[in-house]
Amino acid sequence: MSSTFLGMPAPPPRSPYGTGNLRGDRKFPRAAHDELRNEQLRRNLGRATRTIRAKRLDVTGELPDWEALREAGSAIKTDTMNRLPELLEQLERKVTEHGGTVHWARDGAEANEIVARLVQETGSSEVIKVKSMATQEIGLNEHLESVGITPYETDLAELIVQLAHDKPSHILVPAIHRNRDEIRQIFLKEIPGVDPGLDNVPAHLAAAARAYLREKFMTTTVAVSGANFGIAETGTLSVVESEGNGRMCLTMPDTLITVMGIEKVLPRHQDLEVFLQLLPRSSTGERMNPYTSLWTGVTPGDGPQNFHLVLLDNGRTAALADRIGREALNCIRCSACLNVCPVYERTGGHAYGSTYPGPIGAVLTPQLAGMHAAKGDPNSSLPYASSLCGACFDACPVKIDIPSLLVELRHQHTEQAGATAEKLAMRAAATVMKHPKLFTAAQKGAGLGRVLGGRDGKISHLPPPFDGWSDSRDTAAPPKRTFRSWLASAEGAATMRAAADEHRRNEKDGKKEEDA
């Protein structure tokens, strides 16, 4: 029973720890350190991001109303978040009216089970997949394999990643870290019956993938996709792509299962006019991507005759409950912020450890999955994986202020990191500072005065957050040691903790402190 009905809102849970792909196994600095040694990766990434950056600037510069489109996009997403319950219910109703079935999943594990069950009900042991961040996030492929269903990725880059038993490193170009020679090797080794004379010409490599996948498209009866947009007003889902593999998956099988994060809903059909301009231009730097598919439930005689929509939470409501972090849900996964990020350009996507790399990944990942600071969670290092240069904010088509969100997350991280000595000391110090009598006691008892006082023993200016107190009191000579360094020392921490303990004891004994 949700607490909502009791009138007491409870913070929604994050994506459960230890599931899916929202957490790496190493902290960012260590992973980045290793990736930085990968020369090939740096060369590929540098070239790729430079190319996309230039194209993006060309095509966004072409539109005199680009800023107005960004404003609209941002506002539409904010409006969406405000009205999420109503919009999702409307989407559900419309999809159902058009012959689809809607499922809800609290987290990745539940979504995986729903998809696996739906596949099993069709009797198929294979699925073809359209590239999808949501299914990558929840580790759907791994789950399907564990129950004996073989997933085939059909996006060329995802196929390369899958055949190489690798992980994607970019939202848009998941195999950006591979060059043509590596791809040739992967194909020669992994594609059954591939021509052994295959060379490294991209067109030939793509043709090999085409031949391999065509048979899958023609024979597989179930497809799994994500969705770029789900329109509440009409129940229309949309996938934006380039290669036609999306069209194949969305058209040829009997059954289509779409996994969509609840934040992907859009209120009106008209809103497409904004996002079909923002997304392709920001993402690939094209005026329009080659193919966009829009479908509404099932259409008799055309395309899959069974359609399932799985609406996924998996930490999205936790992000929504955060006044600041909520903004990260506006992301339309264009990857523009990755391509302009100096940190991403050097480390690549793997260092972030999450399905969502780059600047938005550094924000979204901890929002969805949390930062368990005390456990040495790699996610707790993500808010620091940025130089805060602001390029991502300028590039973002929906105007997500990523640098501010990163700063906020850093703040939350230090708040959470309650176990560190410095943190404990600061908390104790705050208590002590609020109670002058205690402060005096602490000074006398453990030599705080010695540290803080000048030769005349008077307290000088204290650093924030204590300056409000000290500034209005004694003035004296500068301290011999900085307050912070003393406080961070074992001596300082012990002093403050002792003072705070005394304070608590006093309170318990009912001896009310009087402020001076």
Add this chain to the structure above:
Amino acid sequence: MTTARDTVLGRIKDALALAPARDVTVPRAYRTGRTLPDDERLALFTGRLVDYRATVHPCTADRTAQVLAEVLRERGARRIGAPAGLDEQWLGAYDGEVQQDSATIPAPRLGELDGVVTASAVGCAETGTIFLDGSPDQGRRALSLVPDLHVCVVDLSKVEVGVVEAVARLVPGRPTTLISGPSATSDIELERVEGVHGPRTLAVVIRTDA
């Protein structure tokens, strides 16, 4: 038992209570309702299509049949598919075999065709995009997907200037495909390769007075 649906909706409501909404009205200050004279729209549309390496064949409506026959002959298309509702006269000058599509033909069999001819619902000049919406003259989605050559007939009167104007002409609920050039990938070292899974070739016949 609480369903996942109730739980997720409950969580959303909790989230919105914990972090109340920032009121917003959507500013739609971007360009809407744009128009351009026919020749300028044609030039813009043509330029953008060519950018995508589509071939463009403008003609007057009464020359549709000849131009289609020429395009198909140039491509060596001897056997083509056509949606049931395609104007019969359009293929009047074509001497190859025409397979009229129907839902009973298994979609994989469409791979045996050399190409397909369809009409289109809407066009967008600024992005070089063609919209198909499954109307009888456009057929089911597989028809324009599986064959390697797609010849698409576009009436210039249905070509709007920008995305906003084009989206406004869509009929929501129809299975709609937006096509901007032939299928392409840039996944290998960002080098563009055409025709990964969809048609390798897109030829657009624009009827300038229709």
